Amino acid sequence: MSDHIVVLHRWRDRHAHYENYLDHRAHRVTYVTTELALASVPGGAAAARTVPATDDLDAVWRAVTELRTHFGVPERVVALNEGDLDTAALVRERLGCVGQTSGELARFRDKLTMNRVTAAAGIPAPAFADAPGEAAVLTFAQHHGWPVVVKPRRGTASRGVVRLDSEADLPLLRTSPPEPRLVQEFCPDPIFHIDGLWTGEELGPWRASRYVNTCVDFTQGEALGSVEVDDPELLGPLGAFTARLAAALGPEPWVFHLEAFVGRSDDGPPSIRFLEAGYRVGGAEIPFVWREVHDIDLAGAAAAVQLGRRPELPVPEEWRTGGWLLVPSPVPAPCRVTAWDLPDPPTPDEGPYTAVIPAVGQVVPRVGGYEHVGARFRFRGASSGDVEKAILRTAAQFRLECAPEREARGVRGARAVCGLDR
Helix, strand or coil: CCCEEEEEECCCCCCCCHHHHCCCCCCEEEEEECCCCHHHCCCCCCEEEECCCCCCHHHHHHHHHHHHHHHCCCCEEEECCHHHHHHHHHHHHHHCCCCCCHHHHHHHHCHHHHHHHHHHCCCCCCCEEECCCHHHHHHHHHHHCCCEEEEECCCCCCCCCEEECCHHHHHHHHHCCCCCEEEEECCCCCEEEEEEEECCCCEEEEEEEEEECCHHHHHCCCCEEEEECCCHHHHHHHHHHHHHHHHHHCCCCEEEEEEEEEECCCCCCCEEEEEEEECCCCCCCHHHHHHHHHCCCHHHHHHHHHCCCCCCCCCCCCCCEEEEEEECCCCCCCEEEEEEECCCCCCHHHCCCEEECCCCCCEECCCCCCCCCCEEEEEEECCHHHHHHHHHHHHHHCEEEEEEHHHCCCCCCEEEECCCCC
16 A cells, blocks of 8 residues: 555645644655745655646646656545545645545535535535526526525635625626536524534534625625624534534535524524535634634544544533734735734733734735735633623724735825724
C-alpha cells in the first residue's frame, strides 16, 4: 500500500492543523496549494506544488500527476474546504484510489439532489424545484407565490443567490453566467447554522448558532456575525432536527455544517425548516472558535473521515459560548488597506478575544470565501447575550478604509463603518 497522501489546501491561515492529523514522518504527505496558502503548508511536507486555484481541475491534475511520478500513486486525497470537494472526488476517480466519489458527494454538493434526499426523509423545508430557465422559475412562482430565491445548485458562500420579488425581476437571472440552478420558496425566518459531527449512529459534539445579518447581505457589502445559542428550549428541537437530517444525508460518519430557517412563536415549539448542508467543517471563523473556545478540532475529524478513520471527539459537559464577526472591504478587492480603527473595549469580555485585521498597506486579495475579507473577529463569553453585545459593539465601532489596488497610491480610499442591521 502506498504511503503517499495528497492534500488540496487553499487556506492562508491555520484553519486546519494537518501535522496533527497525519504523521508527516510515517507518510509522504504532499500538498497542492496556491501561492497565497503556500506559507501555511506544514514544514514536514514531502513536497508542495502551486496552482492558480485548487478548484481548477486541470491544474490540480497536472500537479498530482507530477507528485505521483516522484512519490507513487496516492493512497488518499484529502480536501477540507468545500470548494475543493468536487476536485478531490474527480482526482480520486482518475487515480483509482479509495475515498468519496463524485456520485457519493452529489447529495452534499448538488442542492437539487440534497433537497430531494431530505424531502424523501420527511425533513421539512421550503418548496423547491430545478430551475433550468426563466420559464421554470415563473411556473414555480405561479404555483408557490412570490418572492422566490434562485441559486446555483453547486454554489458556495451565497455566490449567485438572487431573490426575485415578481415576474419583472426574472431578467436578473441573465446577469450571472448560465449554470444549473435551484428555485426555492422564500422563507423570512431567521437563519441558523448548526455545526458538529455525526458519528454514524448519533450526534457527537454540535453547536447551533444564529446569524446576525445573512450571508447574502455579506455579498452585498454588509457585515456578517454569528452567535452560538444557549437557549435550552430551542436547542432541544434543533438537536432532534439535526440528528434526523444528518442520518438522512449520511448514515456514515461526517462533519457537517448545515443551515436552517428557525421561526419562533410565543405559544408553541419553534418551526425548523431545512436550508442546505455542507459535508465539511463550517467556514468563516467556525474552525477557530471550535478549537479556541471549545477545545475541539472539527477539521481534524473531517480529515479522519477522508483518511478512512473513525473520528472521535469529546463532548463537553459544559459549553462556553462563542461567536464571530466578518467585515467586508469597503471597496471591491483587490484593494489596499489605508487605515483602520477599533477603540479598546471597556473590559476584555466586551470585545473580541482575537482580531485578524490586515495591516495598513496590505492588499486584500480577490479570492472567494470568507478568509480574505476586510477584517475577522472572534468572541467568547458566558452567554449568548454577552457574546452578541460584544459583536454588536465591535460592529458599531470598527472603522476600515481601503483604496482600489490600482489606485492606492495617493488615494485616501473608501471608508466603511461596520454596522449590523437587526
